[in-house]
């Protein structure tokens with residue numbers, strides 16, 4: 001599919017460099033991958049544009065974590081194929097990321113519109129693929145480009161890829177491969193690059209952040225990584241996302257508590273609380289161990305903000321299992337919870353289990369969990385009225401409203417703090433004066 005003639009112009013000899021547009025779907029991990037591909041493409045002398053209708057090539061970085069995400073990726077691809085520059089054949093489509101990783105040759109047969117497919121494992125080759133598709137040769141090396149990280153004071157850094165846990169409902173291990181930690185020096189370099197570009201908040205992500213370093217010849221820990229980064233970049237906030245319960249060590253909690261620039265925040269996906277359901281999910285724990293975990297976290301890091309993820313309507317989930325989950329959620333009082341009705345994913349073990357739950361029941365159960373989580377979460381947010389907190393000023397909404405983020409709010413999932421004044425990129429001291437659902441409104445404290 002990519003064996004196109006490349007004996008054409010060097011990029012530097014063309015009147016204008018080809019314009020490439022990245023369209024990114026799915027989670028923050030894909031955003032990191034797109035930013036890395038953008039860097040490679042810019043350093044090879046291509047232009048990067050935001051508008052797909054103005055591009056010579058569009059790279060759609062797809063998500064196929066669940067069926068709904070695959071459908072959204074396909075809809076996006078077909079929308080792009082309907083643009084004038086695609087209809088008249090002047091622009092080329094490249095499909096990257098999770099969809100080619102998950103569906104391989106089947107996708108190539110189905111999606112003839114694409115000129116190349118770049119699975120996650122081959123994204124480092126994006127320049128070669130673009131050159132082949134567009135029939136150009138790259139610049140030897142072009143350093144004079146704006147960092148893709150200069151656009152926002154907040155950025156993600158991936159500390160590992162893949163997953164070995166094989167939860168029975170999840171396709172990620174088949175899409176992203178086995179767990180592999182990125183070397184400490186690579187993570188430091190990625191952080192340093194963003195800090196140099198003006199980033200003030202780094203969110204550390206992976207499929208399973210708590211396992212970082214376990215696979216090295218000389219094993220290391222996420223706590224050590226966090227400690228090194230927090231000391232080396234004292235003016236930068238660090239936030240750890242997606243930590244499986246097994247990774248929540250006392251050492252890690254003590255590291256979070258010890259550093260003012262490490263957000264007192266953890267996102268621990270628990271998925272369920274009933275033991276039989278968790279076992280069917282190929283996951284450890286039960287309601288009792290989950291309660292003990294939450295208590296331990298709060299005892300070691302007082303005031304910590306906690307997020308979790310839950311699945312309703314997993315195959316075999318009985319009324320009793322579901323009630324156990326609801327009761328656990330009432331007790332645990334998470335600040336935020338992501339709730340999903342179970343989605344049967346092709347190629348996963350859970351999709352073949354007996355006792356698949358009716359679609360309507362799944363949706364009703366998910367809604368009931370969401371209602372419980374929202375009643376608790378909104379109450380915890382409104383209890384912050386009158387308190388003071390640091391807020392990183394992030395930018396303006398389309399209507400001009402200034403907003404920022406406090407340490408108790410993770411990017412994209414937890415809401416923001418609306419402000420009247422402040423400079424983008426500054427960290428300001430704010431008093432919370434009002435809340436609306438999960439959003440907060442703050443006033444600058446005197447003198448800050």
Ligand code: SF4
Pocket residue numbers: 163164165166167170171172173207208244
């Ligand atoms: S730990 Fe997360 S990424 Fe890994 S298999 Fe389970 S749900 Fe999927």
